[in-house]
């Protein structure tokens with residue numbers, strides 16, 4: 383593993399050094415280098431700095447320029463000039479671009495360094511609810527969470543996954559009581575049940591028990607007593623509860639599997655996993671005065687959280703009937719994650735509609751001392767998935783759309799797209815099916831990951847599987863096209879770089895973009911914004927397309943060295959696309 387400094391970082395450093403030599407009182411000021419249309423980079427930082435120090439920006443810029451060696455053999459910077467009121471326009475040498483890329487290409491990690499000061503992130507994502515159907519909200523948490531997990535791990539962070547499934551609550555009283563009275567309802571006729579069957583068993587049971595619950599007051603009372611038994615840890619009741627959890631897990635895993643996502647059983651620690659801590663959590667909160675009794679309930683109050691009537695809205699940690707709710711569980715989970723798992727960061731990939739809950743939970747944990755300045759608690763809050771009509775996604779009957787149906791439809795449509803184009807490539811039926819799956823699931827994930835998580839987005843399958851525009855299919859085709867060129871070239875070894883060659887504009891643009899991969903990743907890992915990685919990859923595919931249109935690869939006019947150098951760019955572009963897409967959880971078929 384060699385970490386390769388990007389040209390942007392190298393140039394920034396050179397300018398910063400020249401700047402502090404020209405103006406020692408500026409200290410270690412950042413020249414604020416950006417990619418630019420006019421040259422390769424533009425440094426904008428001098429302007430504000432000169433103004434602050436009451437100097438003349440153009441004079442300062444000229445002094446900085448004088449202090450930077452340019453041209454000459456081996457120089458990174460080819461040209462640097464002052465422009466406008468005091469910007470610097472900087473062009474790097476072609477040779478420097480290819481040399482840097484060659485260092486990236488020589489490294490398995492494409493020169494991406496491990497981040498400084500990594501710690502342990504406990505990430506809470508993919509948390510559906512037992513005995514309930516998964517919906518698009520669960521999709522978002524799973525997709526965004528899985529991508530963040532991969533990205534963080536890639537930067538060297540230790541990541542512990544926690545799937546905080548909803549596996550506890552009063553609804554289990556009703557379900558268990560019904561199962562006791564109808565003992566064979568969850569029996570499996572044949573050995574293996576599919577996820578679909580498991581969910582339909584649970585649905586049937588839920589509807590049937592609900593009907594009795596609503597119609598029969600005596601059953602209602604028995605169900606209520608069953609909740610008490612469950613909370614008291616009665617063995618028979620717990621065993622039945624476990625059957626519901628297990629049946630649900632069959633279903634969850636089938637959906638995660640369809641999503642091409644690796645969710646591991648030991649990481650599934652649902653609400654019930656903290657039962658043993660709830661009492662202590664509440665006791666500590668009460669003893670320390672963080673929580674107080676109000677109308678019989680144990681509550682935490684906040685100055686800035688008020689209802690529409692102006693009255694404070696508390697976080698209820700224990701209800702007046704003695705039951706513990708969602709908040710008690712989350713507070714206990716924080717204690718566990720910080721004290722036992724050693725978390726330095728708690729990351730929650732949860733719907734934005736739960737933001738108030740997390741705000742109150744985090745603040746409570748701070749008051750109780752369970753979260754201190756050394757531990758960051760962050761909700762990566764995501765927006766709502768909307769239908770084409772711009773309203774929260776529902777079926778025509780007003781029911782929430784089943785996630786499985788959506789995924790199946792996405793795969794079906796993607797398969798049609800793949801099939802249509804398959805003749806040219808000569809794909810077998812098995813390849814069409816496999817690619818259709820990878821394209822369809824990729825399309826759903828990419829649509830989710832390519833808009834900023836906090837925004838709502840429209841679930842539009844037509845758009846998602848379109849070959850044009852910002853879609854995963856477009857990226858997958860770009861990748862497959864590169865692979866096809868590399869296959870045609872038929873080289874056994876990775877193509878060699880030729881830094882001595884002059885580059886065409888499209889080659890430079892592609893090269894400079896490839897060089898930014900590590901920086902984009904580190905930004906994404908820090909800001910929890912996977913959409914920036916998606917945007918980077920989309921731009922990469924676009925720049926590759928421009929390069930492909932403008933620069934013949936196998937028939938390059940400049941002879942064998944240029945063919946090799948262009949193949950080298952193709953190869954690095956493919957590897958970067960592949961790596962980036964893998965971090966987003968999206969496959970890149972070799973032939974498409």
Ligand code: ARG
Pocket residue numbers: 506509510511546547548712730732
């Ligand atoms: N099961 C919850 C839901 O479906 C999400 C759980 C989020 N995680 C947490 N620690 N509260 O809305």
